[in-house]
Amino acid sequence: MSTLDELADRIERLLLRHEELRRTNELLQQQLTQVSQERDSLRQRLNTARARIDALLEHLPADPAQATPDRQEERS
Template identity: 70%
Template sequence: MASLTDLTDRVERLLLRHDEILRTNLLLQVQLTAITQERDSLRSRLNAARARVDALLERLPVDTPKEDQP
């Protein structure tokens, strides 16, 4: 059977581990927020670039088939 000192040590280690996990979780949440904002920004830039390319494609002349000349 575990002694009171052993149990106290184990509880203290668990509390330290809990604090480490809380700090890690907070850091991961901050990273996730930053990455999500970056993704949204890149998605917006991609959509703007796609719109510009589509506008340029609309301005290109349509090729008409040429008849074979003898």
């Protein structure tokens, strides 16, 4: 009978461990989903910021000499 009791105890522990692992896996899946959403949001913000910077750069003169005439007039 001792062997049967030991087997029943082991099965009970395995069932408890299985349930713990299932809950842990569920929590990890939730965290993964949350982190993935945050990553996607940050990626979108980065792309928006890059687009804004590119638009600002397009407004800057290509030749640095073109950007300094105002400063040269101020010195005179």
